[in-house]
Amino acid sequence: MRFRLLLAAGVALALATPATAQQTHSGTDKFAQLGTELPTPNTYRTASGAPGKDYWQQRADYNIKVTLNDENQSITGTEDITYTNLSPDRLSYLWLQLDANIYHPQSMTALTQTAELRDRMSFQAMEYLQRTGFDGSFKIDDIRMKGGSKQLPHTINYTMMRVDLPQPLAPKQSVTFTVKWHYTVNDQKATGGRSGYEFFPEDKNYLYEIAQFYPRMAVYDDVNGWQHKQFLGQGEFTLPFGDYRVSITAPADHVVGATGVLQNPDQVLTATQRKRLEQAKNAKSPVVVVTQDEATKAEQGRAKATKTWVYAAKNVRDFAWASSRKFIWDAMGLSIEGKPVMAMSYYPKEANPLWGKYSTESVAHTLRVYSRMTVPYQYPVAISVHGPIGGMEYPMLCFNGYRPEKDGTYSANTKYGLISVVIHEVGHNFFPMIVNSDERQWTWMDEGLNTFMQYLTEQEWERGYPSRRGEPKDIVPYMSMAQNLQNPIMTNSESVLQLGNNAYGKPATALNILRETVMGRELFDFAFKTYAKRWAYKHPNPADFFRSMEDASGVDLDWFWRGWFYGTEHTDISIEGVQWYKADSKNPEIENARRREELNAAPQSLSQQRNLQDIKKTLVDDKPELKDFYNSFDALAVTDADKAKYQKYVSGLNPEQQQILNKGLNFYQVNLKNLGGLVMPVIIQMTYNDGTQEIVNIPAEIWRRNNAEVTKVFITEKPVASFTLDPLGQTADTDLSNNGFPRKLAPSRFELFQQQQQAQPNPMQQRNVSSQQPQQGGGTSGGTR
Known part of the structure; x- marks a missing residue:
């Protein structure tokens, strides 16, 4: 198509959709600022996203003493809790979390568990429905002021316990009270859960x-008051910071690893083991502190005596530990911005050779990458425990799965599964152990941010690392689902329908898109690091993250938070059509030649083709005297008058206007429609007739006047053969079939399989590859929290 360029004083010709169409909105304005969705800034939390004055x-602060009974798998304990009130409020009671009460047969979790009966059910399914044989809940034996003679009144409400103080706790004051308790440890394979025991029948x-x-203090803050929302199993933990000193009494032949630094190595480790641990501090590869031979020998005994391992940790929000006579222990030192840190792993022989090769190396790699991208790791150790x-x-400590087969071989999925789960769980030291968000309310604030960082860390492990989450294409199946099968990311942890996709995959992908496509790496990395620095060892909320990212980058992201975090719409942008225009040069020699070429190239109609065959002679052919001037007139012949008219036109143009005419530019009007509803940047690749390509990145604000459809004009010197939306898969577009013009067929795949497939050996087994190390293993386990 051609258009004319008009010359008129003070007049500009806009090559765009009419303004009346552009200024309409489809439904809610998706670029409206987040107003009522975010809390009002105050002196505690500022509008910039930083903590207020x-x-x-x-x-x-905790002083805990616990004893592990290996004969009946139970724990007894006593703790002194020193609670310091730094709020401006007087507190007449305190709330503690009793998370193990989830294992009570009449817990809220058990009572609200839904299920369906089928015509055929396994005994295992029936046992799960009944679940009446195990009670792993806390048994509170005593609560009183430290050194006091009277019990403190207390009320247990499922997984929460209120302790009534003898007098209100005033601001800037502390109170110390003692709790005694006991409970039965759960069998993780039978009951599930985040901790427990595993039994090895072979030995x-x-x-x-x-x-x-242990009974743990709930958080009291400026946002919620007491955060005492019940623990139902999915929403994790919200905890205050403090110092811990924990004494763990276990069988004398057990090895105990825990949060913090071991305070009495001379009493619990041999001289050789202490020497190995010292050597590990400067080692470039993991040093085995407790060897497999030592662990195997310990497996064969049953010590009647006990040892007490004492660990201390400063400024942490929780404490965990692991104990077994089966533990192999290796360690390796590293430096994080000049501060020494020990990366360590504890694992049974069943985990080797996989764990000895990859676990501690994965711990160290995680600390390096996360520290560079967020805040330096300040704790003295980081531990991976296998169970x-x-x-x-x-x-400082995490529990991880994945084991090789009994012959020592393993699949690629097992190998990368181990590396990924260690990266993920060690990464949680940063989110939420340091940047201490409210997990009970917002799972995505730790899992989503951590999964994003996990993706970055995996990609630095090796080229082409098979990350499960992070790439936009990987979230497409979830975002393509019906909206009634999804929740917004901003949904309470216990109400999320698909936790893995909602709280891990979607926010991680959103952050990757922010980094790569919306903001760029430089702006994103600075803003993300700023958020981590601002809220390290503090309690951030979603608004603090949203505001910090905008404040530090200078990018208005309200449309992004609204679409990705508050909504369930998906990306599906379609090229509805393309119109090609050329400017009319007004040069009769060029324009008339073009028209003649177009006329000659135009195909004859079916009637014309048949008339050539059926009509042998026309009347004028038979009677030439009927011809006149017009029978030989060439309307496209260029005359002197045409040339003079053109010269007069050109003489009125300035040099820039003449250049526009002489370039022979191509003008393409591309019609775009937002079918998925989620406003996103428009990324268009133009492939020219000569095979070269160009990618144009258009910010999401192109949709600001019309969220549903827009047109965009592209001006090129070379003719365009095709247009493609999002060629590199940057926006999680759910339908690629409408991303091209002219349209392209997008292939799908289906799998053919036999009804009863046999389990296939992993590639190491197929090729008879086995480890040269003596360690053997068996079984696998997976999943990440």
């Missing part, structure tokens, strides 16, 4: 991963 948070030994093992669960995190 009056920001405060409470403190809870009749237990491996304990112990967490949520039956897929993954669970605590300060």
Whole structure:
């Protein structure tokens, strides 16, 4: 198509959709600022996203003594809690979390569990429905002021316990009280859960991963008051910071690893083991502190005596530990911005050779990358412990799964599963152990941010690392689902329908898109680091993250938070059509030649083609005298008058206007429609007739006047052969079939399979590759929290 360029004083010709169409909105304005959705800034939390001048948070310090009974798998304990009120409020009672009460047969979790009966049900399914044989809840034996003679009144409400103080706790004052308790440790394989024990029938030994093992102070803050929302199993933990001193009494042949630094190595480790641990501080590869031979020998005994391991940790929000006579222990020192840190792993022989090769190296790699991208790791150790669960995190210590086969071989999925789960769980030291968000309310604030950082860390492990989450394409199946099967990311943890997609995958992908497509790496990395610095060792909320990211980058992201975090719409932008225009040069020699070429190239109609065959002679052919001037007139012949007219036109143009005419520019009007509803940047690749390509990135604000459809004009010197939306898969577009013009077929795949497939050996087994190390293993476990 051609258009004319008009010359008129003070007149500009806009090559765009009419203004009346552009200024209409489809439904809600998706670029409206987040107003009522975010809390009003105040002196505690500012509009910039930083803590305010009056920001405060409470403190809870613990002195805990626990004893592990390996004969009946139970724990007894006593703790002194010193609670410091740094709020401006007087507190007449305190709330503690009793998370193990989830294992009570009449817990809220058990009572509200839904299920369906089927015509055929397994015994295992029936046992799960009944679940009446195990009670792992806390048994509170005593609560009183430290050194006091009277019990403190207390009320247990499922997984929460209120302790009534003898007198209100005033601001800037502390109170110390003592709690005594006991409970039975759960079998993780039978009951699930984030901690518990695993029994090894081959050698009749237990491996304990112990967490949520003591009554823990709930958070009291400026946003919620007491955060005492019930623990139902999915929403995790919200905890204040404090110092811990924990004495763990276990069988004398057990090895105990825990949050913090071991205070009495001379009493619990041999001289050789202490020497190995010292050597590990400067080692470039993991040094084995407790060897497999030592662990195997310990497996064969049953010590009647006990040892007490004492650990201390400063400024942490929680404490966890692990104990077993089966533990191999390796360690490696590293430096984080000049501060020494020990990366360590504890694991049974069943985990080798996989764990000895990858666990501690993964711990160290995680600390380096996260420290560079967020805040320096300040704690003295970081530990990975192997057990039956897929993954669970605590300060300085985490529990991880994945084992090789019994012959020592393993699949690629097992290898990368181990590396990924260690990265993820160790990464939780930063979110939420340091940047201490409210997990009970907002799972995505720790899991989503951590999964994003996990993706970055995996990609620095090796080229082409098979990350499960982070790439936009990987969230497409979830975002393509019906909206009634999804929740907004901003949904309470216990109400989320698909936790993995909602709280891990979608926010991680959103942050990756922010970094790569919306903001760019430089702006994003600075803003993300700013958020982490501002809220390290504090309690951020979603608004603090949203505001910090905008404040530090100078990018208005309200449309992004609204779409990705508050909504369930998806990306589906379609090229509805393209019109090609050329400017009319007004040069009769050029324009008339073009028209003649177009006329000659135009196909004859069917009637014309048939008339050539059927009509042998026309009347004028038979009677030439009927011809006149017009039978030989060439309307496209260029005359002197045409040339003079053109010269007069050109003489009225300035040099810039003449250049526009002489370039022969191509003008393409591209019609775009937002079918998915989620406003996103428009990324268009133009492939020219000569095969070269160009990508144009258009900010999401192109949709600001019309959220549903827009047109965009592209001006090129070379003719365009095709247009493609989002060629690199940057926006999680759910339908690629409408991303091209002219339209392209997008292939899908289906799988053919036999009804009864046999389990296939992993590639190492197929090729008879086995480890040269003597360690053997068996079984696998997966999953990440």
